[in-house]
Amino acid sequence: MLELQGVSRLFGGLAALNTVNMTVNAGKVVGLIGPNGAGKTTLINCVSGLDHPTSGVIHFDGVEIQNKAPHQITALGLGRTYQNIRLFGDLTVLENVIIAQHQHGKANLLDSLFQSPRHRREFKQQVERAFELLKRFHLDSFSDSRAGGLPYGDQRRLEMARAVATAPRLILLDEPTAGMNPVETHEFGEQILKLRDDGLTLLVIEHDMALISQVCDEVYVLNFGEMIANGTVDAIKQNQDVIEAYLGRED
């Protein structure tokens, strides 16, 4: 579904990503781990169009996306969350999820000026779908609250709901459980598995190995911009290069 071939991203002389190859197959949950500064966020910024690789090719469902704008990539069916929560803090929870359905709407300015049936029908559908999603992520009771005023864990879940609202086939999660306690993290893992069971594909960046073991079918390991290993969770845990990258070498 997602394929990176020889992707490099140079910042001046520094290679944040160095000829990275990676494949995410449909219907799987794939983990991406690595020490801080390994280039994980750069990688998913390149995939979601916020950044563009210096060289290399990224295919999403057979379409080359490395030079496309973010909204074009979203239209192809790719959603994401952010390492630092980036909700529309001044808007309500409901509005956050409605805005995410933007690309599925067709109502233009004239429709809303004249309150055309299309505008009203579309808005009603979007509100219904938003409530469905909020219920799924246990946020429906906060629908009219300011998104910025929610507790931390709820903000994380709202960001996830907002990403799902764009109706993606692949979701990129950038450290989705950062700052959550183990119980919340486990519940969040259940949500990820539920999404996978619904037919979504997920790429999860995470430091929490408990979550990685809980949800991932396959794990890639990035270190200093290079992909040093990939395989099942158990294989990665035994991999000598990976242990070295995290803990250093024994002299």
Added chain:
Amino acid sequence: MDAVFDFLAPVGLNETNFQFMLIAAILGCSIYVTLYGGMFSLANAGFMAIGTYVSVVLTQRYDWPFVPAIIAGMVAGGLIAIIVGLPVLRLSDIYLAIATIGFGEVVVVLIRNFDRIYEEIFDKKIEITGGGKGIKNIPVTTDTLHLIIFLLIVVYFLYRMQHSRFGRALAAIRQDETVAANLGINVVYYKNVAFIIGAMIAAGAGGLSGHLNRVIEPDDYDFDRAVDILTYAVLGGTTFFIGPVVGGMVLRYLPELLRRLKVLSFVGSIVGRDLTNEQAAVDGIINGIVLILFIVYLPGGLADPQLWKSLYRRLRPNNTQKGAP
């Protein structure tokens, strides 16, 4: 109508003042559209100048009827906004402000020198914009009803915009452009459309004010005007559609009220100087003070629904017993 203004005359509100208050309200709306999308653009004085000159030149020099001339002015503003917006809207924050101030100055200089430039290029003397002296003896064709209708259309537009797919996209862009793009919103497109709409509203206000003033001069549309327009929106509030209307009207009325209350001669008598001829300078001082006070103490503006809700809650009797669940 006349009876209303006779009644209001003691507080300095006659029909002419009211007309300029309506113009100010429309101008406030024009910058509200771009601010709603998070764009700090000060180009609206320039677009106002374009609207004024295009429509006045059409009615005065080419004998166009009034309404088509106003619409032509708006279209001209919109077309120039397309050309200016594409490069300029790649900038954000203070850089966008500086670039749009530059645009306004360029418009003023071009208008002032239009006849001369034309003469240089085509070797033929013409009188279109009238240079620095402007255009004089314009018959007053705009009446209060025109202004009220135009303002109502604009306000209706802003009201609907807030609850439309277009308005939500702009709100998203204002809050976080990157995230908006990742949620599938074509940021460049929406910013440009908002910029064009704002420009057309400003150009419309310009056309209407041009036929209200008898005289138009290029200097009426310089940096001071751009800041005035910004002040209208900031005073009223930039996230609720009534804001710019309230802001424009209040701020345009304030100097009249002060004049009526003879504040200037009172202050003049204290400092021992005659200040009654310094009205323009005093207006500038008032605008500056109002801008600072509102940004510091009432960032939501006068028409912020949150402000009035909390005020109502505080003033309501027995609120502690009834309000608590």
